[in-house]
Amino acid sequence: MRLLPASLFGRMMLILFSGLVLAQILSASINFAERDRLLLRSSSMQSAQRIADIVKLLDSLGPAERQRIVTVLSVPPQVVKLEAAPQAPSAAALDNPHAAMFSAALHAALGDARPLRVSVLQAAPGARPSGPESGRQGMMGEHAGMAAAMSSMPDMQAMRPFMSSGLMFLTQVQLRDGSWVAFDTQLPQGPANTPWRLLLTLLVLLLTVLVLSYAAVRWMTRPLAVLASAADALGKDINRPPLPETGPTEVRRAAHAFNIMQSSLVRFIQDRTRIFAAMSHDLKTPITRMRLRTELLEDADLRQRFDKDLREMELMVTHTLDFMRGFEQPQAARPIDITALLESLQADNQEMHREVLIEGQALAPYVGDPERLKRCVSNLIDNAILYGRQARIIVEDGPAALTLRIRDRGPGIAPDELDKVFEPFYRLEASRSRETGGTGLGLGIARNIARAAGGDVSLRNHPEGGLEATLHLPRKSSPE
Ligand SMILES: Nc1ncnc2c1ncn2[C@@H]1O[C@H](COP(=O)(O)OP(=O)(O)OP(=O)(O)O)[C@@H](O)[C@H]1O
Ligand SMILES: [Mg+2]
Known part of the structure; x- marks a missing residue:
């Protein structure tokens, strides 16, 4: 579950991407298999025809001339050898479907039903013949060596999965006079160059479809994101x-x-x-x-x-x-001199012998409803003084928002009550028993005013002690 992307966008991209890759891999492997099959079929027809031609030629010659011709014709990858009797290959080598196909092709090319034996010696490039066949190393050495050399080359190794399997046949045919001739034939190893072109094409196709589906999924999920942010904004x-x-x-x-x-x-x-x-x-x-x-x-x-x-x-x-x-509805806004507003609140409190400290100052007037803002800040100051002896106001100003932090020196509020104190008429036990005479609406009013202005009020227990109320007010452009 963890591995799944969290967003709808991520999930759709994942589904599209894996589906696409899977489809590409499947179609590529079907392609390769079909190509290999066709290649093998056509080249075995060619080889069968060549062997039939040689057999017909040898039939018409005497023993001495046969040996001469065999020496001339025995050119790798086709090795020809005259033998008195056929060697017995393993049953598994004889049962091979490729061998059956090749002997059928050979019978067709020869045009008669003379005895012949076809066995597969090697089914994959680089796989050395083993078991009964290993006795034929002398004759096979050349090819096996070649295959081994190929498989040791690093880039040949990398291409291995894309190469069609090379087939090594031992074909033994009886001549008219009862003696035998043996051929070592190698069917194609599979061209190693084309897969790269094919892979490149697939890659380009994959990338194109990916870019397109990225755009499509973005396009489809965007309205959902708009709806989500609208629901978010509705809360405020x-x-x-x-x-x-x-x-x-x-x-x-x-x-x-x-x-x-x-x-x-x-x-x-x-x-x-x-x-x-x-x-x-x-x-x-x-x-x-x-x-x-x-x-x-x-x-x-x-x-x-x-x-x-x-x-x-x-x-x-x-x-x-x-x-x-x-x-x-919010009332008509006008520019407010924050420093003047805070200083007047400070003076009011001083008259009642309450301590209010101001640190920092606003860089520019804040546009809003002065009465409401005053109400909001004074509720927070009242709390700080009533429950925390002193109000320390820290002004932080920037082009995007004005922030007032009101800190006190009281006991703070238990973490699980930090949200509840905003609820109307909610008062903590300690303040209820004390004769502070509050109604439990001060914080709710402050938050309502801040939210109506697009901002918020939040509370936290300051690490250095006391409660810190933060009034965050985003700055809007002036109505003028
Ligand atoms: N600075 C603070 N330190 C400790 N507790 C606080 C602080 N500010 C608020 N509280 C707690 O939160 C409760 C709710 O505060 P709020 O300002 O909403 O109501 P009030 O102060 O009780 O009444 P009112 O402000 O309506 O006169 C308070 O009763 C008090 O228990
Ligand atoms: Mg209060």
């Missing part, structure tokens, strides 16, 4: 523009379904937001009325406790409204 911005419904039918349908899903999600969220916002807003009036009424209470202690509860309720209502607004 529900109001992203709809996908273009183009391309092949399947992709068009997927894009259409995706767009419908997006618009129903938007409608769903808008409905809920409106209901929550209306409820939170309408709660404000009765709360104010109740606060006025507590003034009428005579018991001072009871009045104070009522007042505290009502203040908490009011805070919850305001925060819930803020949280809900985060889902609405």
Whole structure:
């Protein structure tokens, strides 16, 4: 499983590539086998004809002349020898189908049914005759030596799989007077030059098809990649523009379904937001009325406790409204002087004797909604001070993004809670028991604001201690 490429693109390329290579190998081997068979057939016909001609010539001559002619005709690769009686070759050598084919060809060429024996001595280039045949080394020596020399040459070795097997025949034919003549015949070793041309052609073909299929697979998988990144973007911005419904039918349908899903999600969220916002807003009036009424209470202690509860309720209502607004359309953006914004937050906190340090500065104004950005940063500063005694803001600026890191000197957050604290109304046990009076919406609001601006808020425990909240804001070009 591990070996499979992870991407659809990789898998399709793998299937195409292996299919193609397999098909090429199969067709090449079929080609080679067929060519070898034809070559062997035609050359055995030729050899049979030559042997028949010699036999007919020897038939017409006397013993002395025969010897002379045999000496003249015995030229490698065909060695001719006169014998009184046939040698007995092994049964395996006689049973060879090539031998049967060759003796049939020889009978046809001779035009009669005289006794003859054909045995195969060597079936592959370089394979020396063994067993009963090894007795014929004297006569075969020349060829066996040649074959051995060939197989020892490195490039001949490399070509071996592409060479047709060379066949060494021992043919014994009885002459009219009852004596025998023996021929050593070698059928073709297979031409060693053509396979390279063929291989080159196959290689070029393979490369062409590969390049084409690369383009085709890319072309087909691209819409999927677009769809995947659209789904990714939807997680960050529900109001992203709809996908273009183009391309092949399947992709068009997927894009259409995706767009419908997006618009129903938007409608769903808008409905809920409106209901929550209306409820939170309408709660404000009765709360104010109740606060006025507590003034009428005579018991001072009871009045104070009522007042505290009502203040908490009011805070919850305001925060819930803020949280809900985060889902609405981003407001008109304008350039914000980040240093000035941070310094004003620092001054506000100083009045309450809270320590806020600023390091580094923005290189250029950031384009966004100033109110929201202030809200986002101050939520993070509040947390740092409430749960970590001090807020240290580190500004990192670049052409692509503005990053604010807010570090504190507190205990940090357990790793498995780092994500949960972003959930609305989620507060850690430690802060719940402490009288910090939060609602558990601060981080959610900060993240909503950052995401609406295309960025994000993330938390990590700093290796040197304390929590580090990172506000990442990508820079867009100014609206002017
Ligand atoms: N810097 C921090 N160090 C340790 N714990 C933190 C830190 N910031 C947040 N937390 C934990 O995460 C919880 C959620 O924080 P969040 O800001 O969302 O809500 P809150 O501070 O409790 O209330 P609110 O901000 O709405 O007044 C907090 O209650 C606190 O337990
Ligand atoms: Mg908070």
